[in-house]
Every structure is written in C-alpha cells, then in structure tokens.
Amino acid sequence: MFLPSLRTALAAALLLAAPALAAVPTTAAAAGPAPARVGAAVPFTEYNAATSPGTRTNGTVLGPDFHYGSLAAEATGRQAVQLTGPGQYVSFRLTRAANAVDFHYAIPDSLHGGGITAPLHLYVNGTARTALSLTSEFSWLYGTYPFSNNPSVGKPDGQVPHDFYNDVRYRFGSTLPAGTVVKLQVDPGDNAPWYVVNTADFEQVAAPLQQPAGSVDVTRAPYGVDSTGASDVTTALQTAINDASAAGRAVYLPAGTYTVSRPLDVDHVAISGAGEWYTVLTGKNVEFNGKQNPPSSQVDISDLALFGNVGVRDDSNTQDTGFNGGFSDSVISRIWVQNEKVGAWVVGPSSHLTFDSLRIQDTTADGVNLNAANGPVTHAVIRNSFLRNTQDDGLALWSENYGDTDDTITHNTVDSPGLANNIGVYGSGAGDVISHNLLQDTVTRGGGIHVGQRFDSVPMSGPLSISDNTLVRTGQWDPGWDYGVGAIWFDPQQGDMTAPVDITGNTILDSPYSAFMFQNSHAYTGAAVSTPPGAGFAVSGVRISDTLVRNVGTFVFQDQAPGSIAVSRTVATGVRGAGVFSCGAGFSIARGPGDFGWSSSSCAMPARSGLWTYPGVTTFENAGVGAATPVQKVVIMNTATSAATLDPVTASAGFTVSADPLHPCGSGLDATSPTDAAAWCVVDVSATVPAAGITRGTLTVPSSLGRGHRAATVQLVASTDSIGGNGGVAPPSNLALDATMTASSALTYFPGSNANDGNDGSYWESQDGDAYPQTLTADLGSDQPLSKVVLTLPAGWGTRTETLSVLGSADGSTFSTLVPSADYTFDPATDNTVTITLPAGTGAQALRLSVTGNTGWVAAQLSEFEIFG
Template sequence: MSIPVAPSRRPLRGTPRSSRRLRAAITAALLAGPALALTLPSTGAAAATGVPAAPGAAVPFTEYNAATSPFAHTNGTVLGPDYRYGSLAAEATGRQAVQLVGQGQYVSFRLTRAANAVDFHYAIPDSLHGGGITAPLSLYVDGRATTALSLTSQFSWLYGTYPFRNTPGTGVPDGQVPHDFYNDVRYRFATTLPAGTVVRLQVDPGDNAPWYAINTADFEQVAAPTAKPDGYADVTQAPYNVDNTGATDVTGALQHAIDTASAAGQGLYLPPGTYTVSSPLNVNAIAIAGAGEWYTLLTGRNVEFNGQQNPPSSHVDISGLAMFGNVDVRDDSNSEDTGFNGGFSDSTISDVWIQNEKVGAWIVGPSSKLTMRNLRIQDTTADGINLNAADGPVTGALLRDNFLRNTQDDGLALWSENYGDTDDTLTHNTVDSPGLANNIGVYGSGAGDVISDNLLQDTVTRGGGIGIGQRFDSVRMSGPLDITGNVLARTGQWDPGWDYGVGAIWFDPQQGDMDSAVNITGNALLDSPYSAFMFQNSNAYTGSAVTTPPTAGHSVRNVSINDNLVAGVGSYVFQDQAPGSVSVSGTVATGVGKSGIFSCGAGFAINRGPGDFGWSSSTCGMPGTSPLWTYPSTTTFENATVGTATPVQRIAVMNTGTASATLGTITASAGFTVTPDPTYPCATSLHPTSPTDSANWCMVDVSYTAGAAGITQGTLTVPSSEGRPATVQLVGDTDPIGGTGGVAPPSNLALDATMTASSSLEYFPATNANDDNDGSYWESEDGQPFPQTLTADLGSVQPESSVVLTLPSNWGSRVQTLSVLGSTDGTDFTTLVPSADYTFDPATQNKVTITLPPGTNDRYLQLSVTGNTGWTAAQLSEFEIFG
C-alpha cells in the first residue's frame, strides 16, 4: 500500500516555495555570468548574505572553477566545453578544465573569502602499464613558493568493459573507452589566507608529469580540532592505547575499543592523527567522534564501518573524521572497501569525508530513520550512497547537504531490490560528474520518497541527472515519488550503447510497466546536452538513425510535469520512445536545439495544460549531422627515446549522426605518425550510427618520435563532412616521470593463456585464474582428493622466469602446498619447482612469488596443489606467468 505524503511536502499548486527559491538561485547564477558555463551556487555563502538558499548542499567551502571562474586566471589551455565520453573536459565539473603542459604554465585563484585549506580536483596521465604515476606540482601563495603537492593517478584511469580494469587500452565505443581521469588532493595552509590572496599552481622544474588538468579548487576555513566530548573515552589513552601515528595496523585495537565502549554505553573519541586499518570495523549502539574531517584520518585497506543486518545496527552516531581508502579498481565480488556498509536504524552519520573507496555508503535494509548529512564523498569506483533495500525495507532515511563528486556509478540511489525504499528524502545535496549512471537513480518502489532542492551536474555516461526505472529486478514502483525544486545543469549524455542521447530526467520501464504517481514540479533543467525529459522503450530503439518505433514495450503513465524550466537543450524537450502518457503544464522551454518533441509513433500521449511555452514543434528522427566522436581526447606518449618511435596507441573515430559521414585525410602534427589500425582501419566514410553496425566507427594508430628531449604537443586532425574537423590532443614526453616512470613491467603471459583444471567447483572455473581480477577465483571440487592441478597453455613455447599466485586480498591467512611443473607438449611434465609450503598472508595482499629455474622454456605451466590449510580444495584467484 502506498504511503501518503503530507501536503506540505507536495507543493503542486500555485507557486511553490521551492520554485521561488529556484528562481532566486537561477537569477543569482545569471547575474554571476552565463548560467551554462558556471557552476551554480553550492556554498554556504547564501545564508550569510540573506539570499534564499540555492539548491544543493550547504558545503563549508567556496568552489572556483579553473576554466570559468572570474577569479581564476591561467596561461595554460582551457579545455571544453565537451560532452563526449573519454575526454578530460566531459568528466569535469562545468565540462571545462585548465590543462598545464610544460614549465611556467599555471592557473591561479584569487580568494573571495578567507581560507586556510584547499582541495583541488585534478587529473594527470596514467603510466603505460596502468599502475598510475606520482608527480609533484608547485603551489604558490601571493608569489611565494609554499609547497609541492604530491599528485597521483593511482586511483584514476579505468579501461575495458564494465566493471573495468587498470590495464590500458582503447577499444570499441560500446564500453571500451578510457575514463575516470580525476582525483582530489587536499592541503592545509600554515596560516589563514585573507580574501584577495592569490593561490597559484605552477609547473616548475621537477614537476614532471607530461601534463596537469585542474578542474576546481575548493577553499575553506577549517576550524580548530574538535575537543573530546564529555563522557567520551580517548582511544589513544589507557586502557585502549590505539596508535594514531599511522605506523601500525590498529584494526584489532580499534575494534576492541568499539566493542568495550558500546557494552559500557560510552562514546569514543578519535583525536587528531592517522589510524591505519585493514578490515571493516563493526559498529552497533556506539557514538564515535573524531576531531574533524581535516584532523582524524582512517586509511589503509578495507576502510569501513560495518552495520549489522537482520536486525540492523541501531543508535550509531559517527562524525568528524575522514576515510581514505586505496581502491583503484571496482571489485563487485566483495562488499568491503565501502565507507559505511550494512544496516543502520535510528542512526546519524555526519561530517565525514570519504575518498578513494569503492562506495561511499551502501545501506542495506532493513533500516529505518537513518540520517546522513554533511558528507563529502569523492572519487569512488562505484556508487556514492545507495539505499539498497535488499534484505528489508529502507524507510525514513534523510540524505541532506551531502557533496558527491566523481563517483563511478550513481551518485545517490534508491534501489528497491527486494523491498521498498519508502518515505526517504534526498534534499539539498550536490552531485557532480557521476562517471557511470545517474546523478540520482531511483529503481523501483518510490512510495513516499522525495527528491528536492538538489544540485545535479555533468552526467558523464550511461545515465541522466535523475533516472527513474523499473530495472535491476527491483520491486514494482508504488509511488508517489515527488521531484521538486532541483537544478539539473548539463545532465544527460550521448549513450554509446544505444547510440542516441539520454535525457536530463528519464524513465526506463525496462522490466515492467510504470504507472505509479511521479510528480515533477518546479525544477530547472539547464543546458541539457540532449533531451530534457525522456521516456525510454523497454524494446529499445537501436540507434539514432532509426525512426521506426519498436513494437509494444512496457509503458509509463501517471507522470505529472508542472512548472518546470528548460533553458538550453541540445535536441528535444520531450523524447517520447515508450508507450504511455504524461500530463504537462506550466513548463517553459528556451534554446531548444532540434524540436520540442521527438515522436516516432511509440504510442505516447502528452496531455497539455495551461502555461506551456516554447516546445510545440514535433519531429521524428535524431539529428542528421553530428560532430565526430574521437577518444581518448588526450593521448600521451610517455618516457619516449629521442629518435626512436614509441609503441603505437589507438584512437577511435565514430560517426554519431543519422547520415553517413565522409572522412578526409587524417593527419598529425610533426613528430607524430598516423598509420591505419590493422583491426579497425578507417576507410573514406563511416556508416550512420547504430549499435549493431561496426562500420560507423574505426581506429587509427599513432606513434611519437621525439626530436629532442622534453615535451612536444601536437594534434590529430580528422576532417569530415560533419562540419569542423574533430581533433585529439597529442602529448609526447621524454621525461622518466613519477611512479615507475611509465615503463611497463614484464607482461603477464597468462592473460592470453588457456586455463584448465583437474576439477572445478560450480561457478568457480579455471578461467577465473587468468581474468585479471583478484576478486574472482578458481576452486577445485570441495573434498576431492589431492593433488589438484591448474594448467596454463600459453599457445607456444616461451621463456618464463617466475609465477605469481594470489588469493582475494580480504581472505584470511592460509598455507597451500604446491609444486610447479612445465611441459612443451602438454603430456610429459617435468618438475620445475619441487613441492613446498607457501603462505598466503593478507598483510602482503595474499600474494606469493615463485622464481623458476634459469632457462625455463615451456608452453604449459602447471601447478600441482597437495594441501590447503584454509579449505578442503585448491584455491587461486590469479595464476600469473612472467617471461
């Protein structure tokens, strides 16, 4: 049964208060500069000046966009605006960033308010092998060199198909696009900088990344550390004596302190310092307070607070700390690496900074009356906050004033997997640049849920600003769902799986009809690159060239869209692809790109009321011409040798229009050489876009030959009949840059091997041992007699020097007894390394390296396992072989 919402929460008539606040916010943004180029206000400054609060989180910082702020200045290159997946600008807040290439280039920020701390959102290149680089960048205050920030790409750059990996490569448009470029670095100044101070980032000698991209600078005034609350126990004092220097693993000591304090009904205080942990901390009926997000830091592996399930943890209060993980890839085979995970009821999580985790918070039902506020969640490899009603309903949750940026899945999500998300409120949050999926996603249920006064910006791929769907096996939507007073700026994207644009607010009845009440009232949709409102067909259209609607499909009904503003839309105000209907009134559109309505006979009715303006035209068909899509937009050639060509790198070229595109001669600047890609060569034309036609895209190979030491900048130019030539930035560098210097390590020969086993447990096949994923694993049939063997066929006789064996890093210690054998024909095996005990220790990531005898040359390498202290079978997640 749907749960009614109080009328005060559903302002459907007249001029709602949210609409008045919205207009004030938009007016303020327009007065500050072009609304489509600037980030809308998301700071706490409005309250101090008496201006009505703008949508978005009341964050403690003032944000300056390096490319668009009137208080920023640069002699570098301004990138963008760009909306295409795989570009540095498309993933940036505001779709623009500043790039610094070479000594002397800088970007500076003149402070409008006093500050003593800053967080920079930045990108630097990956290393050639995908492990990331580390490089300094000099920071100046009023012209005085202050420090060299240490920047890293270890937690950035993903490749291949979902759920992605770290191995560099450029592949097909439907999923194999290099992405996830940005990370954050924070710094506290020794003193407070007054308004008017100029803070500059500058490339100096020794700042040796080939390039730096700076997106935003968030300056704030950090208060002194919070003192220990009365009645709380200091964990660094007796009887706990927890180390806060970061030198030792304190997981056990912290867990003991939490358990003891919880049993005694006492709170815990974590004073300033670094606390190194390696596994989740279980919490229930406990208050934990840190000294503040800038002072109390939990870091290491599996940095997580874990709540109970069935029944959930309750009366948990955690605040005033930071959680920095070391997650550099998405691994959905485990539930760890999540800031807050599990069930929480009658609990509050506030003022916590979460960065470089898999997920910020994954709340699994049952859960009721959970408040999450003033969280800063950045640079995750999956969701920001997901209310996942998997094991029970999630009810009465309040998510307020949270700031989320660069999550690699939904920023905020209501996923009614098996039960309902009901009476949950998402209000005054800011969600920037989700790298995959939606700024806010709603999957099923929706009974009494409210999404209000949020600031949603810059969707990257596979989603929109707000996505509402009957998807992911969710329970049927029951409504009402109220969406009021939100600002959606530059949301929606061109989807490389469907080959057409996705709307800022979109409905997807993928797994069933959607007929529960959804009220969309008083929102502003600004500069949507494609459509404003989209209704997707479950029998999906198959490319932007297709105008014949699919037959039938699940429908969308009972949607009301009232008093909304659409200002700037690339294609359509309404993209009608599903059967169903919607009621619309008071919706005004300006700056419409192609037509008011896309309709090709899908059986969708728009029932219009009074007050609509600017979107009466209708058409069938996506844009005929469209700029070519090229990626990656910045291609870097690192550690080049003067006079010697580097290995080639692929660059993809795709036609996104509904008509064929003629290609001209593809050229590159001096020092860079273009050759046809042997697998996907470019011809003289590209077919109209369609996900089932590989002839609408092609690839070229580019190499770099340095004429002299240093950095060379160039351009790949792709002329076409689609208008202005498409370009890709090329950067060549002879410098041995940070980290491993961009030099690839020995290649893992097993990645291309055929893997077989003497036996395999169902769902744990031998192929899991060479899928480049430490989270999956091979396991022989449980209880079967030893020995059990795992054999890699490399395809040809090759020299081998070592093997590396791994188990999932979150597993407990165990000893496996094994030997290594080799063969040239797969029949006659000789022992290369005799049987021995090997300890898989989580302290060393459960990794074992075995050196092979000199001169080993075999086609087949075999592991023979004769014992395992951890299980009644042989187990391995990766069997790596190096030459």
C-alpha cells in the first residue's frame, strides 16, 4: 500500500520502466492532477537502438552493463547496438515525421591515439541516401585526470580507457513520414573494425529563421563575413559585433559555416542565427566571451551552433568553452554546443542570466558550471536543456569564493556524464532550487545529484531545495574507493554541512548502488567496510520526504559520515541489499510517518560483486593473416569484498593470451582495495587472424566468487584493414605510467606524479627559486631494458631550454650517469617534445633526470617523463 502523496510518482515511475521513445517521459492518465513534466521538452524523439520498439538489428546488443570502461556503461540506457562487418545494420521505424537526425555513436580509436574517421551508410526505406562520416577524433581518453589522448591500459584508479561516444547529425532534405524505416548499415568500404549505435534523435527542423528587422547581416558590406567556412572570419565578425553593440543594433548570422580562431567578445549585444541546424560557428577556440568584474550585460545569443575541435581536456586553455566569463541580465537560448571543453563556464559576479533550451554534447569537461570565483552568481536559471556525454559534471553550482545564490536548475535532461555528477552543488546553496530534472546513467565517480563541501567552496548557508526530480540508473562504482556512489549523495569533505536541505518528491529508479549516500574524507575504502571512520566532518539539517525508491543495487541509505537527517514518507521496493548500511559512523536517521521497505540494516558491502575487466572491447587493427599482432593489455580487477580465485584466462580461436610481464595474473586476487596491487592483474592478448576481414572473439575470465557469478568477458575484434594511421603497429608502451615518481622538490599543486599521469596539460615544477640541481626520479620496480626517454611540456607554452642529464640505477638507490648534461630545447612548433636516446644495452630499475637550468622559469618543469623499452 502506497501513501496518496506517492501515487503520482509511482505512476510516472512505472512508465519510465518501459523503453522510452522520447527523451522526455510521458505521464499516465490517472485520477487527480497529472504529474508535472520532468526533463527538458526536447524538439526530438529519441530512439534507443537496443531497446526502443520498432528498432531492428542483426548486430550485437550490448549490455545492460554498469562497468566503467565498457561501451554499454557509457550509453544512454546502458545498452547499445554493435555492428561488425559488411551487412550488419540497425534500423529505426519512425513514430513521428522527421527531416533530420542526430546519431549518438562510437567507433574505435587509432592505435596511437587521436582517432580515426570512417564512413557508415544511411538508408531510407531500403535506398542508400548517404555515407555518414564518423570520427573518434573527439573521443577516447586515457590515463589519470584530466586525461590524455595517449593510449594506455593499467591501474584501475587511473588508466581505464573511456569517453567512447560522439554525435553526428544529418538533414534529409525532405520530411520522412511516420512509418519510414531509417537504417544504418555497414557496406563495403565502411572500414571501421566496429560501429556502436546508442540513440537516434529524429526531429522536424523548421525552415531557417529570417533576419530580424533592423539587425546587421554580417555577410553583407561593410563586413563581408565569409559564410562558407573557407576562411577565418574572426576579425571581421568581431568588428561587426563591436559596431552593432555601439549602435544599439542586433547581429544576424545567416545560414552557413563561420570559421573562427579566437573567442568573440560580447557585451550589450543581441546575436542570432538562422537556427541550430543552419548557422554553425566552428574552428579553434570557438567561444563567446563575457567580461569580468564588471560582467558583460544585456547579452542575448540564440539560434546557432558552436562546434569546437576539442579532443582532450586542457585546463591551461580557457578559450575552448562555448560561453565563458561574466554575464548579467542576459539570455542564451536555443544553442547547440558540441566538442568543446565546456558548454558554458560562468564566472561571478553575475546576476539574472538565463540558459534556455541548450543542447550540449560531447564536452571534455562540464556542461554548464556557475563558478562564483570572482563574485557571487545570483538569480541564474538553467532550464529546458539537454546535456549528454559531458566529461565532468553535467550541471554544477560551484561557490568557489562567493555564493551561488537564488539560482534555479529546472526541467533539464542530463544523460551519461562521463566523470562526476549529473548535477553537482559545491558549497553555498543559499536559496538554490534543483527541480523537475531527468537525470540518467552516471558513468563514474559521481551520482545523479551531489551536494558537497568540497573544492575549497564557501560554507553552505542554505536553504537548498531538491524536488520532483527523476533519477534513473544514477550513481556508479568508484575505482578510487572501490564501492558504489549513491544516486543522491553528500560529502562534507572540508567542513560540517549544517545548512537546511529539503529533498522532497524525488523518484530514484534502478540505481546500481545506493539511493542516498553520506560520505566524508575519512570514509571506508576497499574491503575495509566494517571499520567506522575515525574522524571527519558531519552532515545535518537534511530533510527527505515523499520519495519513491525502486530497485537499488545495494542500500536505500549508505551512512559513512557522522550526522543526522530526518526522513518521512519514503517508500522503497526491490532493495537488493539492506535498507541501511551503517558501521558505527555516528549517523542517525529520525524516521517520520509513511516510511516503508527499508527497515533492515547491514555493516557490509555486497560480497557478491564480481570481476571487472576492461577495456570492454579490445581492437586489433591491420592484423596480418597468420601473423600475430602486437599485444594489447586487458585488466582484471576484483570488486568484491572477499578474495577471488582465478581460473586460467582463455580466448577464442584467432586470439592468444599470455602473461603480462609487469602485472601477471596468478591463481587469485585479493579483496578489493584501491591501494592493493594484488587486487588486480593484467593479461596480454594478441590476434592471429585466419582470413582477411573481421575476426571476432571473446576473452573469458572465470573465477569462483560464489554462486550466481558468471565468467567475466571482454570482446575481441581484429581487422585486416590498416585504418589506424600508423600502419597498425601498436606504439611502444610508456613504462613510466606504472612507475613511482618522486621529485627533489615540488611547488604546491605541481607534484612529481604529474609527470607520469598521461596528461601533457599537467606538469611537475620544482620549488620556485630553489637551488639546482633539481631531480625527478622514476622507479619502475624492476630492472628492465630501456631505449629512450621522451620529455614534454604543455603544448601551449613558449619556447624554453632546460639543461639536464639522465642517470640510471639498477637498485633504485645508487645512480650513475647514462647521458651527460646538455641543453634541450622545447619548441611549440614540435609539440614541446624532446626525445633522448639512451646508450645501447641500457638496463635500469630507475631513471633520474637532473635539471640544472631552465631559460623559461626559475624552476625545473616537465609535463611528462616517458620511458620506453
């Protein structure tokens, strides 16, 4: 029996359980008022290739899967369709008329990183219409945060290939009536080893918008801005914007492509295009830039698209963000943002800014972040927007130095954030409202809604209202903690959180882990779940009411921090673990009337969690018939709180498994722990294909983790096509990625470990002004044959010369000179990269760089210290 206040929530929840055709779920016709809409009122109808009625395929349906590093886990709905080889297809029967489509897809990376481009044919009612050009240039990230394009597979807490998806859109030129069948099919010449199709968003795009009366058409004299995309129009377009602002006129960009190379400054100006499908700004540093202190004001930008070319997150570059800076009394609406670092990064002071009906996809960081760094962000509204595949928070309120105050996030759809949360609130929360949002499919290290005292944010003052949101499959396993994150979670990491937070009327469906989680910096890690945190900040002032929780994978409440909350009218069904996880953290729940279905408690994480293997698909390109390819690595991790016994790992015909020399698998794995190297291992796999074309197989990893466990598997795909851009030869492995990196000194926030995180954007810097020499040492753990080192600095830095020598050690303690001191110039024209060849026959356990000079700064600096055998 359910309370009357929960009936409408339950009705909506039952509808959401069925495969949805649209990104916005419909509501049931029932007695009483209809439930308010959740999510964005998007202009398209969304079809999931794996689950929607009317879809057909002879390919492979992937998922459901929640394992980080798998193609299905990053997909909307946690399912997708994979096509491998000629003749495989997926088709969609339209339920509504449409003249345009956007496909959310994935294809493999090249072996050296940086992506491939491959065609895939599109058919309408059986007739080939076009070959879509798909690319993985803006996908596939590796290494530790903030990640890189350099392929690597290794540590579970940092070297998991991810960010597989991108989007491609196409206009048909005529309206396709309901009942039309649109098909994607692999034809001869469609030479990617595999294609994965997740969703197809079909819509009826209106005719181009005409020029507003009195506005400035930038393509006409005196500006003559090129709308073909052939030339850089930044200067002419900026001049037109400046002139229009000074004259109090609006700016119009007719249908076309406008290539820019630096941000466009905007203040007191209205800019509009012919529509998101018609007016496209593209190039490098595609951005509208607002002023700061004071902010730009009276800015109105609408009806256009921003397509960047950002394939990796570089936080030293702030000029690859769709909207960046300060904006007050402004409206940004009906904008399509794709392949940027961030959709919009608003820095305070800013007031009365509205984001309305945005479509933000495939960013390497946040979707929209209201960052009160230089002043408060107040009375901002983010509404009716659709965000998918951001690689940080989808939407965020970050009260870094001032407050996010009286801000509203409402009626948005946020799908598949690749890192962090669908919505994150960091500090402040004074009068902020999060309501009627549809949040789905968190990928890793986050939940659907997160409230935290983190990232040096100002203390929360409240009240914060979180109401009437629907969270579907949100929360995910965190490889840094080795347990799951809740759908809604709190983290008082840097101070007690006592502000009033009212959580009411929310629906939490199919969370893979807990519904609500309270965690602080002293929480449990790995298998040590029965030990309560010895210290840490507390949470209080939270009220939870009128909540429906259905099918959570672990707990309704996961209590890992001290504090107290009040809960009433909260109903849970299908709880797979216990109602409450509690191990003496000093957390209490004051239960009110109407609670049901979560009375049990436990002090143990689920012991039945299985093996985690990644990458979920391993691809071998340019395979020679009868000849073994270079090996690729597959990691096997035990995610259970008990030890696992491993049986021999096997592969199907055409593939061979061998022991990895650095992390070989034995007969078992320790219980999960982020610091225990014996909880994970690596196997090396190669392909020896029997015939030209595509060879498919499976890597099987059997274990004994108790009843109900199936063997973990990895999909293997080998292709004799050489489309990887480097002849199909795998690049040598950078041994430094697994090394222990230590520095003689380091500036705060620039440790030696930055030099082996796989990211050229982060770097080590010795303490400024300290005496030379300064050293950086990489200990590989064992003596190994070595051939060269590669040193890098951030690509955007100016030329500088560093003086250094290379030393080696057989035991990690006694060093001798391998390469004497010399000057090495880092030049941005050659990607600020220096290669040093080691003497023939060099073998060492550790290498050390001894830096004695730097013409560019008063310290030693390196972004990556790479070592190759």
